[in-house]
Amino acid sequence: MFKVNVMYPYTEGARFDHTYYRDRHMPMVKARLGNACAYYTIEKGLAGGAPGAPPAFVAMCAFICDSAEGYEAAIQEHRAEILGDITNYTDIVPVLQISEIVVERSDR
Amino acid sequence: MFKVNVMYPYTEGARFDHTYYRDRHMPMVKARLGNACAYYTIEKGLAGGAPGAPPAFVAMCAFICDSAEGYEAAIQEHRAEILGDITNYTDIVPVLQISEIVVERSDR
Numbered sequence: 061m062f063k064v065n066v067m068y069p070y071t072e073g074a075r076f077d078h079t080y081y082r083d084r085h086m087p088m089v090k091a092r093l094g095n096a097c098a099y100y101t102i103e104k105g106l107a108g109g110a111p112g113a114p115p116a117f118v119a120m121c122a123f124i125c126d127s128a129e130g131y132e133a134a135i136q137e138h139r140a141e142i143l144g145d146i147t148n149y150t151d152i153v154p155v156l157q158i159s160e161i162v163v164e165r166s167d168r
Numbered sequence: 169m170f171k172v173n174v175m176y177p178y179t180e181g182a183r184f185d186h187t188y189y190r191d192r193h194m195p196m197v198k199a200r201l202g203n204a205c206a207y208y209t210i211e212k213g214l215a216g217g218a219p220g221a222p223p224a225f226v227a228m229c230a231f232i233c234d235s236a237e238g239y240e241a242a243i244q245e246h247r248a249e250i251l252g253d254i255t256n257y258t259d260i261v262p263v264l265q266i267s268e269i270v271v272e273r274s275d276r
Contacts, residue, residue, distance in 0.1 A: 088269070115266070157216060158216075159211035164206050166198060
């Protein structure tokens, strides 16, 4: 299993609409990915490690997929629509990372 | 629900023993956290967003908890043992982030 992480670095004064991201953007991306994505996760950054420090990322999401190639093929087809929607919720350029899932959930 | 992310930045030439991390370190931390942690996840960074780019993080884990305070209290008690084990698998200083879980798993 693979995980495609999309991480939005915390930036002073930057804009991020968590409601739009949760209710509009992510469901739309999942609909376009179809079976290439098993499920997704979303989190909102609250704090960094040091007392009073901001989080490294204001928001992070992950697409959990059986195959990285399957994800790539599905996303390619809808890239323009997906990228075009980003300005509707943020002006932050996200960091992408593809990971191998080592432990999906420790109690399983 | 909250997520405590521990992210190890990719560093050229740095050491990271993924087997020790999966088989020894993370189960030990979970045992010390007890019920303060519902479950954890582990991933291994494969690639960044640009073609040929390394991942931002060589490894990432997350502790999923009902309460950030409960996690803090549990970790404080075992901080010396947990921090002392880090040199057994890496020389990278991790980035910590506390997040609020917005969507734990989209199909639920």
